[in-house]
Amino acid sequence: MVEPSQEQFGDRQGGGENASLSSPKSLPEFQRVFPNEDACRAYLYRARFPDGFLCSYCGDTGEPYRFRNRPDRLRCRSCKRDAQLTASTIMQGSQLPLCTWFWGAFLVTSLTPGMSALQFQKMLGIGRYEPAFNMLHKLRAAMVRPQRDRIGGQWPVEVDETFVGGATQGEGRGRHHKTLVAGIVEVRPRKRAPGPDPNLPSGQRPQHRGGHGRGFIAGRLRLQVIPNRKQETLEPFVLANVKQRTEVRTDGWTGYDNLEKLGYLHKAVSLRGDHAMTDQHLPMIHIVFGNLDAWLLGTHHGVSPKHLQGYLNEFVFRFNRRFWPLVAFASVLRIGAQVEAPTYTALYDGSWEHPGGKAG
Numbered sequence: 077m078v079e080p081s082q083e084q085f086g087d088r089q090g091g092g093e094n095a096s097l098s099s100p101k102s103l104p105e106f107q108r109v110f111p112n113e114d115a116c117r118a119y120l121y122r123a124r125f126p127d128g129f130l131c132s133y134c135g136d137t138g139e140p141y142r143f144r145n146r147p148d149r150l151r152c153r154s155c156k157r158d159a160q161l162t163a164s165t166i167m168q169g170s171q172l173p174l175c176t177w178f179w180g181a182f183l184v185t186s187l188t189p190g191m192s193a194l195q196f197q198k199m200l201g202i203g204r205y206e207p208a209f210n211m212l213h214k215l216r217a218a219m220v221r222p223q224r225d226r227i228g229g230q231w232p233v234e235v236d237e238t239f240v241g242g243a244t245q246g247e248g249r250g251r252h253h254k255t256l257v258a259g260i261v262e263v264r265p266r267k268r269a270p271g272p273d274p275n276l277p278s279g280q281r282p283q284h285r286g287g288h289g290r291g292f293i294a295g296r297l298r299l300q301v302i303p304n305r306k307q308e309t310l311e312p313f314v315l316a317n318v319k320q321r322t323e324v325r326t327d328g329w330t331g332y333d334n335l336e337k338l339g340y341l342h343k344a345v346s347l348r349g350d351h352a353m354t355d356q357h358l359p360m361i362h363i364v365f366g367n368l369d370a371w372l373l374g375t376h377h378g379v380s381p382k383h384l385q386g387y388l389n390e391f392v393f394r395f396n397r398r399f400w401p402l403v404a405f406a407s408v409l410r411i412g413a414q415v416e417a418p419t420y421t422a423l424y425d426g427s428w429e430h431p432g433g434k435a436g
């Protein structure tokens with residue numbers, strides 16, 4: 077269930093090699109599977125060309141020429157033009173070895189809370205902070221599948237907004253960066269889930285009465301930075317992320333007034349700031365918001381608004397794969413082989429539009 081991200085996909089490259097992209101389950105296995113650049117290169121090739129080589133110039137699908145002393149170069153047998161193995165991937169133009177990227181993907185997908193850029197830099201032995209920060213953000217760009225599914229359908233969803241963030245480290249007291257985030261989470265019967273929800277702190281269970289008895293669990297999640305709580309902001313967010321005819325649970329905020337007309341089964345409750353009622357009606361999304369806040373502060377010590385969507389993408393990626401952590405490594409590299417990442421400049425001046433950051 078949940079995301080098709082766990083699907084293994086076929087591979088016709090290399091004459092009878094194992095057809096799937098695997099995720100190593102431990103450090104010794106990682107060391108065995110990825111001992112050197114060649115091994116990483118072969119994996120990246122399979123991730124980028126799951127159906128075999130495809131020349132981006134002429135469309136030829138014949139196995140490309142390779143060069144012993146320029147192993148990243150692939151030359152089309154038909155038009156003789158060259159392509160870099162990392163072109164149009166998150167690793168494009170990187171000065172770092174592929175092995176470092178693979179270690180990075182393994183670390184960031186294996187550790188339950190993820191890593192700060194500083195921890196990341198130290199673990200990978202990268203000399204400066206910026207390349208480590210940059211790599212982490214590029215890996216986050218690989219945490220949103222292009223054309224991902226809308227959620228809901230047979231499962232109700234809870235929709236709400238929250239302010240996240242606060243004082244950013246090093247900026248002193250009183251300086252705040254509160255950013256508005258909208259969230260949607262599916263409410264699924266627990267019996268369909270394999271075991272307890274590891275996303276919740278140990279022992280914590282959604283406490284619900286009324287319509288949400290025990291036995292429900294959070295399904296897929298979507299989070300997005302939004303500029304305001306207006307109807308014209310919230311409606312496109314719901315439309316882009318939730319299937320029509322889904323039961324959509326919200327508070328009584330007027331921004332959601334029109335959902336019925338947009339084709340949803342709208343269940344609104346006026347909560348009037350009553351926490352008990354809030355937890356009854358929207359228990360899942362409030363637990364998510366609480367965990368998100370704790371993660372942003374605890375692991376990352378606060379996040380600046382212009383980078384927040386990247387962190388939300390990482391949080392959602394891990395949340396939606398929390399029952400299948402071992403597929404996350406392959407997912408990051410598979411998506412990372414298919415999408416481009418922000419340039420260093422775009423990342424720092426904030427002009428890069430994070431995937432998942434568009435409402436429409």
Ligand SMILES: [Zn+2]
Nearest residue numbers: 131134152155
């Ligand atoms: Zn060609």
